[in-house]
Amino acid sequence: MTDVIDAILNRASQPRLALPAPDQATLDTVFECAARAPDHALLRPWRYLVIEGQGLAALGEVFARTVDDPDNPLAGDKEKLRRSPLRAPMIIVGITCYKTHPKVPAIEQTMSSAVGLGYVSLALQSAGYGVMWRTGALAYHPLVHRALGLTEDEAIAGFLYVGTAESEKPSVPRPSVAEFVQRWPA
Ligand SMILES: Cc1cc2nc3c(=O)[nH]c(=O)nc-3n(C[C@H](O)[C@H](O)[C@H](O)COP(=O)(O)O)c2cc1C
Incomplete structure (x- = not known):
């Protein structure tokens, strides 16, 4: 098995996260991995925000404000929303940046961005950190x-x-390969 296959086979989300968060050198490498995402027409349809420290508290305030938003009030416990970014010492926001292109529909740009965020997640876990993807x-x-x-x-x-x-x-049960892979034609 290669290191990459080992890393993928050992990947699992970790919801309980504490300091230390990755340092800048680790982040630099991780985002170089993000830039390896397959990308039809090289649109680079992604960017990232790194939030830590006071930024997490500020993000919590933003989350809490959604409950009182007159146009689109979110159902939820305001205090819980305020605290939710504090569940980890760092949040990386993966953003898809849609470009107009005759051959590259939005869904392909969503996929490219998601692959990049997946690489970020895998690279961080390979560097010894815990990660949980949330939306x-x-x-x-x-x-x-x-x-x-x-x-x-x-x-x-x-x-x-x-x-x-x-x-x-506790590890999530994984489906057996035969459950989701077939030959075509059968
Ligand atoms: C696009 C996306 C959004 C997700 N959003 C959430 C979420 O909001 N809350 C949550 O508990 N898990 C969410 N997950 C699932 C977890 O990140 C995780 O993959 C899942 O709990 C299975 O655990 P595993 O990664 O160890 O297989 C999301 C996953 C993806 C790909």
């Missing part, structure tokens, strides 16, 4: 988009909660 209604809320500086042509692919795993999550 939920907050990822699609206009108030959150505005606060994070997204344009009308951008969307959130995911919030990667990042840190050091405090305890290993």
